[in-house]
Amino acid sequence: MEDTSGILLPRIRGERRWLSLAWPRRRQQDRWARRSMALLTLAATLLVPVIAVALFLRARPILAAVPLKDLLLSTAWHPLKGEFGFYPFIMGTLWVTGVAMVLAVPPSLLTAIYLAEYAPAWFRAVAKPLIDLLAGIPSVVYGVWGMLTIVPLVEKTVAPVLNRALGVLGLFRIDNPTGYGVLAGGLVLAVMVFPIIIAVAEEVIQAVPQGLREASLALGATRWQTIRNVVLRRAWPGVMAAVVLGLSRAFGETMAVLMVVGNVVQVPHSVFDAAYPLTALIANNYGEMMSIPLYDAALLGGALILLLIVLAFNTASRLVLVRFLKPG
Amino acid sequence: MIASATVVLGSLVLILATVVYKGISALNLDMLTQVPKGGYYLGEEGGILNAIVGSLCLAGGAMALSLVFALPIALYLQFYAARSRFAELARLALDVLWGVPSIVYGAFGFIIMLWLGMRASLLGGIIALAFLELPIMVRGMDEAIAMVPPALKEASYALGATRLETAAKVAVRQAAPGLLTAVLLAFGRGIGDAASVLFTAGYTDRLPDSLLSPAASLPLAVFFQLGTPFPAVQERAYASALVLTAIVLGLSLISRGLARRLNKHVIS
Numbered sequence: 173m174e175d176t177s178g179i180l181l182p183r184i185r186g187e188r189r190w191l192s193l194a195w196p197r198r199r200q201q202d203r204w205a206r207r208s209m210a211l212l213t214l215a216a217t218l219l220v221p222v223i224a225v226a227l228f229l230r231a232r233p234i235l236a237a238v239p240l241k242d243l244l245l246s247t248a249w250h251p252l253k254g255e256f257g258f259y260p261f262i263m264g265t266l267w268v269t270g271v272a273m274v275l276a277v278p279p280s281l282l283t284a285i286y287l288a289e290y291a292p293a294w295f296r297a298v299a300k301p302l303i304d305l306l307a308g309i310p311s312v313v314y315g316v317w318g319m320l321t322i323v324p325l326v327e328k329t330v331a332p333v334l335n336r337a338l339g340v341l342g343l344f345r346i347d348n349p350t351g352y353g354v355l356a357g358g359l360v361l362a363v364m365v366f367p368i369i370i371a372v373a374e375e376v377i378q379a380v381p382q383g384l385r386e387a388s389l390a391l392g393a394t395r396w397q398t399i400r401n402v403v404l405r406r407a408w409p410g411v412m413a414a415v416v417l418g419l420s421r422a423f424g425e426t427m428a429v430l431m432v433v434g435n436v437v438q439v440p441h442s443v444f445d446a447a448y449p450l451t452a453l454i455a456n457n458y459g460e461m462m463s464i465p466l467y468d469a470a471l472l473g474g475a476l477i478l479l480l481i482v483l484a485f486n487t488a489s490r491l492v493l494v495r496f497l498k499p500g
Numbered sequence: 501m502i503a504s505a506t507v508v509l510g511s512l513v514l515i516l517a518t519v520v521y522k523g524i525s526a527l528n529l530d531m532l533t534q535v536p537k538g539g540y541y542l543g544e545e546g547g548i549l550n551a552i553v554g555s556l557c558l559a560g561g562a563m564a565l566s567l568v569f570a571l572p573i574a575l576y577l578q579f580y581a582a583r584s585r586f587a588e589l590a591r592l593a594l595d596v597l598w599g600v601p602s603i604v605y606g607a608f609g610f611i612i613m614l615w616l617g618m619r620a621s622l623l624g625g626i627i628a629l630a631f632l633e634l635p636i637m638v639r640g641m642d643e644a645i646a647m648v649p650p651a652l653k654e655a656s657y658a659l660g661a662t663r664l665e666t667a668a669k670v671a672v673r674q675a676a677p678g679l680l681t682a683v684l685l686a687f688g689r690g691i692g693d694a695a696s697v698l699f700t701a702g703y704t705d706r707l708p709d710s711l712l713s714p715a716a717s718l719p720l721a722v723f724f725q726l727g728t729p730f731p732a733v734q735e736r737a738y739a740s741a742l743v744l745t746a747i748v749l750g751l752s753l754i755s756r757g758l759a760r761r762l763n764k765h766v767i768s
Contacts (some may be wrong), residue, residue, distance in 0.1 A: 199662060202664040205663075206664075208572070212576070213572075213576045213577065215569075216569065216634065216635075217589060217594075218593075219597060219634075226612075227607065227611070277506060279504035280508070286501035286502065286504065302509055303508065303509075305512060306512045306515075310693065311693070311694065313515070313519060313722075313744060314740050315723075316522075316726070317514075413647065419598055424603065425601070426602065427723065431723070445653070451601065469605075478601060486596045486600075
């Protein structure tokens with residue numbers, strides 16, 4: 173039906189269009205659109221709790237069968253005998269993530285400070301897309317790179333050198349000469365979290381009001397003094413949030429880590445030991461989990477642990493960032 | 501600081517160099533145009549067309565599925581809920597969702613499949629990947645639509661257009677380049693993700709022929725070929741990794757280029 177009451181709109185693609193002024197019908201459309209879009213938005217908002225509840229329901233059999241203390245603190249992992257101790261896997265995740273953060277935080281923060289405070293405009297224009305590119309590389313490609321470059325590097329160079337220099341410390345003892353282990357996993361993960369920490373930290377540092385810098389410089393402080401005492405002090409919560417976001421990414425990373433950490437069920441004691449993070453456990457065993465009683469509940473429970481930890485980290489850091497980056 | 505920046509950018513160069521250098525020697529036309537034949541995993545004839553097509557179907561399907569949800573959500577956040585408490589909460593939830601590990605999406609997709617009584621299939625993979633792509637797409641679109649000049653919206657309202665009309669006919673055109681970038685970013689994330697399709701899409705040597713049959717994917721092709729003890733097959737894993745990297749990097753270049761050309765309706 174042709175609407176004749178209306179306003180003639182400018183030509184778009186050569187055709188004339190009318191904006192209908194049949195007011196009630198159009199308002200009704202608007203109202204329906206608002207309702208259905210609100211519903212979709214609500215659904216997306218509730219997705220996180222829905223995922224958590226779904227995992228919890230599937231994991232309930234194992235929570236009923238094994239006391240939580242044993243589940244989290246026992247080292248006995250024998251699915252066929254019904255023993256599910258997550259301790260080695262939790263420790264594996266903590267070790268790999270810890271090493272990754274120790275390696276990733278200093279260079280990422282320094283790069284972020286450089287990009288935000290020192291770098292000439294042309295360098296920023298080149299570097300930022302490249303750093304985004306680093307974030308876009310698929311994790312399995314990181315894994316391939318880890319196997320081809322990092323593992324031999326650890327095996328042939330890093331391990332012997334560190335062991336000779338610091339071998340008296342248990343942390344650098346070599347019981348596993350293959351190169352596949354915590355350090356290799358940590359190195360690969362460190363590169364994977366660079367772009368996250370850099371992007372967020374840079375944004376946070378840039379959000380520090382220019383006036384503060386100018387005041388400090390006007391008092392005779394050098395650039396570095398200004399950055400350390402004024403900019404970073406102000407940006408501190410946001411920078412921490414950036415680090416925590418990187419941490420939670422490292423926590424949940426699966427494929428790349430799985431390919432380089434060695435996957436031996438044990439609690440690592442040295443950075444060269446093989447580890448078996450929680451994510452790798454889930455990914456490696458999904459195939460047989462339906463055929464052994466309680467195994468599926470245990471693995472999905474593992475996913476639940478992972479989700480809850482990541483949720484806590486993420487929510488905390490996002491809340492800090494929202495407050496920090498709020499305009500005005 | 502310059503040294504740190506060099507470390508960061510150097511690792512990018514090192515990764516790309518390693519993948520190209522190792523992958524290029526095993527890469528040939530057969531790899532790209534054939535499916536694995538008998539004995540492929542022992543080092544004989546065949547290619548990874550199954551994985552290339554499978555990955556495109558998975559990521560493309562997930563892109564289409566999450567687009568259906570993402571655009572309305574982004575428009576709602578910008579036009580109807582602009583600064584409300586609810587919008588803030590939704591944005592927070594989406595940001596948190598962005599950080600959820602892909603293996604958790606895989607596990608969640610798997611639970612949905614059990615619940616629906618489905619087997620590992622293209623559709624299952626698409627659903628799991630759509631969850632993964634949704635927050636990336638919404639937040640990208642949200643930011644793109646936020647860049648639409650307020651004067652343009654006001655002009656539209658002044659002509660008597662409703663919010664829906666302004667959102668769908670004015671803002672979407674103006675924000676088109678940004679929306680496209682968000683969609684392609686999500687697609688690139690989807691195609692590179694392995695952990696979520698591991699549970700849900702399965703793996704097969706054939707091309708996917710229906711939504712309910714299993715589908716191969718490039719990341720898993722890399723992973724499985726690396727897992728074989730034969731050097732010839734491992735070489736092919738490197739070549740597959742190169743193909744995957746090329747697709748992802750190509751996409752990000754294309755999205756930059758397209759975003760610039762798609763500005764026909766953009767008023768600057």
